[in-house]
Amino acid sequence: xxxxxxxxxxxxxxxLMVLFSIFVLLRGHNEPGGGFIGGLIAASALAIYxxxxxxxxxxxxxxxxxxxxxxxxxxxxxxAGVLSxxxxxxxxxxxxxxxxxxxxxxxxxxxxxxxxGVYLVVVGAISSIALALEERDRD
Amino acid sequence: MSASxxxxxxxxLMLPFLAAxxxxxxxxxLGHNAAWLLALAPVAIFIHFLGFSADVADGGVxxxxxxxxxxxxxxxxxxxxxxxxxxxxxxxxxxxxxxLYSGGYLKGHDQLGRFFSFMLLFMGAMLGVVISDSFxxxxxxxxxTSITSFLLIGFDHxxxxxxxxxxxxxVVTGGGGLALxxxxxxxxxxxxxxxxxxxxxxxxxxxxxxxxxxxxxxxxGGAFSKSAQFPLHFWLPNAMEAPTPVSAYLHSATMVxxxxxxxxxxxxxxxxxxxxxxxxxxxxxxxxxxxxxLAIRQTDLKLMLAYTTVSSLGLLVMLTGFGSEHAxxxxxxxxxxxxLFKGGLFMVAGLIDHEAGTRDVTRLGGxxxxxxxxxxxxxxxxxxxxxxxxxxxxxxxxxIYYALWxxxxxxxxxxxxxxxxxxxxxxxxxAVALKPFLGPEVKTPKHAHEGPVLLWLGPxxxxxxxxxxxxxxxxxxxFISSPMASAIAGEAETVTISVIPHMGPxxxxxxxxxxxxxxxxxxxxxxxxxxxxxxxxxxWGPDRGFDQFISGAVRLSVAVTRLVQPGRLDxxxxxxxxxxxxxxxxxxxxxxxxxxxxxxxxxxxFHELVVAAIVLIGLAAVIYARDRLTAIVSLGIQxxAVALxxxxxxxxxxxxxxxxxxxxxxxxxxxxxxxxxxxxSDHRPTLQKVVxxxxxxxxxxxxxxxxxxxxxxxxxxxxxxxxxxxxxxxxHGANVVNVIIVDFRGTDTLGxxxxxxxxxxxxxxxxxxxTPRATVADNDPDRRAxxxxxxGREVR
Numbered sequence: 001x002x003x004x005x006x007x008x009x010x011x012x013x014x015x016l017m018v019l020f021s022i023f024v025l026l027r028g029h030n031e032p033g034g035g036f037i038g039g040l041i042a043a044s045a046l047a048i049y050x051x052x053x054x055x056x057x058x059x060x061x062x063x064x065x066x067x068x069x070x071x072x073x074x075x076x077x078x079x080a081g082v083l084s085x086x087x088x089x090x091x092x093x094x095x096x097x098x099x100x101x102x103x104x105x106x107x108x109x110x111x112x113x114x115x116x117g118v119y120l121v122v123v124g125a126i127s128s129i130a131l132a133l134e135e136r137d138r139d
Numbered sequence: 140m141s142a143s144x145x146x147x148x149x150x151x152l153m154l155p156f157l158a159a160x161x162x163x164x165x166x167x168x169l170g171h172n173a174a175w176l177l178a179l180a181p182v183a184i185f186i187h188f189l190g191f192s193a194d195v196a197d198g199g200v201x202x203x204x205x206x207x208x209x210x211x212x213x214x215x216x217x218x219x220x221x222x223x224x225x226x227x228x229x230x231x232x233x234x235x236x237x238x239l240y241s242g243g244y245l246k247g248h249d250q251l252g253r254f255f256s257f258m259l260l261f262m263g264a265m266l267g268v269v270i271s272d273s274f275x276x277x278x279x280x281x282x283x284t285s286i287t288s289f290l291l292i293g294f295d296h297x298x299x300x301x302x303x304x305x306x307x308x309x310v311v312t313g314g315g316g317l318a319l320x321x322x323x324x325x326x327x328x329x330x331x332x333x334x335x336x337x338x339x340x341x342x343x344x345x346x347x348x349x350x351x352x353x354x355x356x357x358x359x360g361g362a363f364s365k366s367a368q369f370p371l372h373f374w375l376p377n378a379m380e381a382p383t384p385v386s387a388y389l390h391s392a393t394m395v396x397x398x399x400x401x402x403x404x405x406x407x408x409x410x411x412x413x414x415x416x417x418x419x420x421x422x423x424x425x426x427x428x429x430x431x432x433l434a435i436r437q438t439d440l441k442l443m444l445a446y447t448t449v450s451s452l453g454l455l456v457m458l459t460g461f462g463s464e465h466a467x468x469x470x471x472x473x474x475x476x477x478x479l480f481k482g483g484l485f486m487v488a489g490l491i492d493h494e495a496g497t498r499d500v501t502r503l504g505g506x507x508x509x510x511x512x513x514x515x516x517x518x519x520x521x522x523x524x525x526x527x528x529x530x531x532x533x534x535x536x537x538x539i540y541y542a543l544w545x546x547x548x549x550x551x552x553x554x555x556x557x558x559x560x561x562x563x564x565x566x567x568x569x570a571v572a573l574k575p576f577l578g579p580e581v582k583t584p585k586h587a588h589e590g591p592v593l594l595w596l597g598p599x600x601x602x603x604x605x606x607x608x609x610x611x612x613x614x615x616x617x618f619i620s621s622p623m624a625s626a627i628a629g630e631a632e633t634v635t636i637s638v639i640p641h642m643g644p645x646x647x648x649x650x651x652x653x654x655x656x657x658x659x660x661x662x663x664x665x666x667x668x669x670x671x672x673x674x675x676x677x678x679w680g681p682d683r684g685f686d687q688f689i690s691g692a693v694r695l696s697v698a699v700t701r702l703v704q705p706g707r708l709d710x711x712x713x714x715x716x717x718x719x720x721x722x723x724x725x726x727x728x729x730x731x732x733x734x735x736x737x738x739x740x741x742x743x744x745f746h747e748l749v750v751a752a753i754v755l756i757g758l759a760a761v762i763y764a765r766d767r768l769t770a771i772v773s774l775g776i777q778x779x780a781v782a783l784x785x786x787x788x789x790x791x792x793x794x795x796x797x798x799x800x801x802x803x804x805x806x807x808x809x810x811x812x813x814x815x816x817x818x819x820s821d822h823r824p825t826l827q828k829v830v831x832x833x834x835x836x837x838x839x840x841x842x843x844x845x846x847x848x849x850x851x852x853x854x855x856x857x858x859x860x861x862x863x864x865x866x867x868x869x870x871h872g873a874n875v876v877n878v879i880i881v882d883f884r885g886t887d888t889l890g891x892x893x894x895x896x897x898x899x900x901x902x903x904x905x906x907x908x909x910t911p912r913a914t915v916a917d918n919d920p921d922r923r924a925x926x927x928x929x930x931g932r933e934v935r
Contacts (some may be wrong), residue, residue: 024795030873032791034880040799047806067903070896077889092885094870107871114888115881121892125899126803132906133810 010052017045025119026112035115039122046127050134058131066128073120080114148203148217151187152270154180155263159256166252174242174593177255181235181262188219188227195224196618198631202272202336218272218336221622222403225471226269226396228619229478233392234262236597240486241384243593244493254294258388261287265393269400274323274333281319281361284394285312291389292381304377307685311364311374319361319401325354326408335404339629342408355409358401359418366398366452369426373682376433376445383489386441387597391448392482396474399455403470407629410462419460424556426453431563435663436670440488440498440571444481447524447567450560451477457553458542459627465542468634471623472535476523476605480532483520483601484571487513490594491575496584500570505580509587512595514576519602521572525565525656526649529638531605534612536561536652538636540645558652565656570663612637716834723841727848734848747787753780766820767812775805792876 021041028034050058062069081092089095095110158180165173191201204216219227241258245251264287267280286309293305327333329348330341338345345351362368367375378390389395402419409415430450437443451473458470490513492498495506507514519530526536539561543554589595608615620634640646659666674680727733757777764770778801785794823831862875862883872878880888 028874028877029871029881032795032874032876034792034874034877036880037792037795037799040796040803044799044802044806047803051806067900070899074893074896077892081885081889092882092889094882096871109871111870111872111882111885114885115877118881118888118892121896125895128899129902129906130803130807130810132903133807133814 006052010049014045014049017048018042021045021119025115028115029111035118036122039119040126042119042123043126043130046123047130047134050131055131055135058127062127066124066131068124070121070124070128073117073122073124075117076120077114077117080110080117083110083113147187148219151184152217152263152266154184155259155266159259159263162255162259163252166255171242171246171251171593173252173255174239177259178235178238180259181231181238184231184266185228185235188224188231191219191224192228192618195219195221195622198622198625200336204272207273207276212333213275214273214334215276216272216334217270218334219270220626221619221624222400222626223269225475225619225623226393226400227266229475230262230265230269230393233388233478233482233601234258236600237384237388237392237482237486239593240387240489240597241382243591244384244489245382246591246593250294254291254382257287257290257294258384261291261389261394265397268397272334272336274327274335277335278316278320278323281365281397282313282316284389284397285309285316285365288312288378288389288394291385292378294382294385295380298380301380304374304380308374308378310689311371311685315361315364315371315398318357318364322354322357322359322361325350325357329354338405338408342629345408346412351409351412352414355412355414355418358405358409362398362401363422363456364398365401366395366456367426367449368398368422368453368456369429369449370681372426372430372449373680373685375449376442377682379439379441379445383441383485383492386445387482387485387489390445391485392478395448395452396455396478399452399459399470399474402456402459403627406459406462406467406627410459416460416462420457420553423453423455423457423460424553426450427457427560428556429453431560431567432670433674434567435563435666436674438500438667440491440500440575441485443500443567443571444484444488447564448481450564451481454539454557454560457556458539461542461553462628463542464624464628464632465538467624467627467632468620468636469535469538469542471620471627471634472531472538472636475608475619476531476535479601479605479608480520480523480530480568483516483598483605484524484568486594486598486601487517487520488571490590490598491587493594494585494590495575495587500574503575503581503583504578505576506587507576508580510576510589512589512599514572516595516598516602517572517576519606520598521568523602523605524568526561526652528640529606529609531609531615533649534609534636534638536649537640537645538634540648541636541643544644544648554648558648558655561652562655562659565652566659566663569656569660609638713830713834716838720834720837720841723845724837727844732848734844734851737847747784750780750783750787753777753783767817768809768819770821771805771808771812774808775801778804792874 018041021038024033024041025035025038026033028038046058046062049061059065064072083095084091084093087093087095092114093110097108098105099108100106158177162173162177165176169176194201201219202216204214207213207215217223238255238258241254242251245254248254261284264280264283268277268284271277271280289305289309292308293301295301296305326338326345329345329350330338332338332341345354348354364371375390375395379386381390427450430446430448430453434443434446434450437446455470455474455477458466458473488498490510491503491506494510494513495503497503523530523532526532539557540554543550543557545551608619616634616636621632624632624634640649754777757773757775757780760773760776761770764773778797782794782797782801785791785797862879866872866875866878866883870878870882872882
């Protein structure tokens with residue numbers, strides 16, 4: 001699989017796919033998309049990079065252990081629900097703020113935080129399996 | 140009813156647990172002298188409960204507590220009446236002495252802090268058992284006493300005998316506790332109340348219920364296992380593996396009486412029936428005789444006492460079963476007397492062991508000069524145990540004979556049982572208290588001299604208490620016996636017996652008992668040899684039965700594990716898919732609700748037909764693929780075609796996800812295949828192919844039928860209407876699917892991603908674990924023992 005062409009293209013392909021996955025994640029609230037699909041796209045991007053260039057570059061590129069990413073995502077999603085304590089509403093109620101950035105109104109919500117958590121769990125869990133499988137036996 | 144000082148009582152109930160928390164720290168600082176400080180906790184409890192005695196003596200009942208789980212009507216509440224007050228005073232009073240005694244007995248032991256901690260934990264649990272008003276609280280504390288008893292019996296955990304005894308006690312009493320829970324739940328169901336104090340009004344309802352017998356048997360299962368009734372008595376003598384303070388406190392004075400307490404507590408509502416009046420005396424009487432007979436056989440001081448504890452508990456159960464006014468009074472007096480004298484005798488046995496280095500009665504003698512204070516304490520306890528005046532034991536025995544003496548054959552049989560049992564207990568009491576002290580001095584392993592004050596304070600105090608309680612019997616009766624008897628009977632009762640003997644059948648029976656006891660004492664060696672011969676002739680006992688039960692259970696679980704976990708993936712897969720097929724097809728076949736077969740759609744578009752064709756091509760490619768890799772990729776083709784169908788029929792989210800899942804599934808499956816080092820192509824015998832094909836067709840057909848019948852039901856649009864109406868308005872999102880996932884059903888999703896994460900972890904560890912020869916056989920204890928310690932699985 002490690003042809004020169006594939007190895008040359010893979011980093012660009014992976015970057016594009018990760019970028020696309022974040023796009024899909026963020027637009028999920030109104031258009032088809034969301035954390036789960038975004039996570040799957042990012043996981044396949046990492047899998048492609050791993051197949052093309054080997055596992056070690058992927059592990060270097062994502063810096064954290066994929067399971068740690070997944071765990072952080074789970075924690076983030078749980079905390080997104082806890083935020084509602086401060087607003088005095090039931091657990092997991094959606095909370096919205098509308099800050100203005102460069103004159104554009106950007107709706108942000110605890111729901112988005114939750115969705116990002118979902119994204120991270122899916123990326124982390126699936127890529128940790130895929131990377132572990134891709135690693136060759138050393139014995 | 141008055142509800143006074145609920146806050147203080149709650150703190151007092153928690154006090155032993157707090158003391159248990161600081162005990163290790165305190166012991167590290169002060170060594171064995173920490174006992175003096177730790178004993179303050181039970182002393183404080185004793186004083187607190189003493190404050191209720193005037194109120195309770197006038198027939199008052201103190202309740203208190205607070206809501207625990209209001210939605211299930213479960214409360215944390217306590218009930219202080221004559222019965223629980225007497226128990227609480229015994230637990231805290233004897234507890235204080237035992238803590239002091241432990242300080243002396245285990246002086247210098249490097250785990251003394253832990254020991255104090257366990258003892259105090261037990262004290263808190265036991266106090267909770269007798270004070271609890273709510274059923275569930277009673278059960279929780281009940282099991283906590285079993286667990287702390289387990290910890291204490293296994294305190295010397297380096298010895299195998301201790302560990303075995305600890306596990307045995309836990310299995311028997313913990314199992315009994317589960318029966319008790321079931322029994323309490325049945326009572327709760329029949330009456331609708333979960334509090335002991337309210338239960339008293341429901342006695343007739345309970346006795347008239349068709350489930351009365353079930354409730355009774357379950358409760359008796361709990362009580363009999365805890366109070367070591369025959370044939371579940373065997374754990375109690377084995378529990379003597381524990382250090383002597385434990386034997387004195389848990390296994391004579393308090394914990395083993397929890398079963399008797401329970402019976403006394405439920406006597407007003409469960410008692411006074413034929414079942415109650417038959418089962419309890421028969422089992423109690425049998426236990427009494429078996430216990431004393433086995434006690435005669437022993438030469439170890441602690442084991443002799445342990446078996447008489449079994450028989451005393453039998454006597455108490457027997458008396459509770461009779462339930463007459465005198466029987467209850469006798470049970471009350473005997474229970475108090477027994478706690479005092481047996482706790483004392485155990486402490487004496489431990490003291491002799493501690494100072495002389497052995498507790499084998501045949502190797503002891505002539506200690507009276509070396510240990511005069513111990514001798515006095517032992518004598519006081521033995522006189523009470525033998526039922527001689529002027530000690531509390533005498534009052535108890537007189538009352539027992541009053542209660543039993545009727546001239547019908549049923550009563551006479553129990554009179555005989557009581558006379559023989561009491562006579563033999565007379566023998567054992569004096570064998571423990573006289574044999575080591577009288578006679579010529581015998582060379583003992585250690586040179587004996589009087590123990591420190593920490594050790595003899597306990598037994599001496601208990602001996603004096605038994606004497607004083609008998610001498611001032613009107614006061615004892617007013618504050619202890621009468622309120623307790625009233626609580627057991629469920630109506631006001633007065634106990635009047637005094638230390639001055641009256642002429643009558645009771646006194647004559649007492650004299651017969653004493654005469655029988657003296658004769659038996661002189662023949663003790665011959666009786667012991669006889670019992671030893673008899674037991675050897677029988678050969679089997681419940682103790683061995685327990686071992687057989689445990690090894691049988693282990694063997695059964697190994698067999699079941701072999702059956703359901705053979706360790707072969709193809710069997711797991713086949714079973715799983717067969718179950719799926721059965722779950723899908725079974726209900727339809729059972730109810731005969733087959734769906735109508737679909738008709739060929741007239742308006743099928745060309746592109747839809749193309750997609751359907753792709754599905755079929757993918758399917759054919761999977762089946763006829765030359766090697767595994769091609770098959771996996773072909774499976775992907777089929778999946779993509781399904782994703783296309785989703786897209787065409789207006790589910791873009793689903794379609795997206797399906798595309799990604801298929802891609803990743805192909806990648807991961809291909810990676811797995813390269814790691815498994817299988818043959819590149821798939822060779823299966825024809826029979827296996829037929830079986831696998833049938834399973835696949837059954838599953839696929841099942842799903843098809845299921846989906847057909849689901850889509851043929853009228854579609855309920857309530858949910859989708861709700862979501863499309865409110866998605867934008869409430870959750871500010873146009874994508875209904877995503878809004879459902881992250882907002883409306885966010886908590887579900889949280890659970891799902893947790894599952895994803897845990898699955899990932901599990902798969903990761905499966906990949907990382909190298910299993911050279913991990914089979915079921917590795918988990919087989921027999922084989923593992925034969926092979927020596929199992930090789931640890933290497934983790935890369």
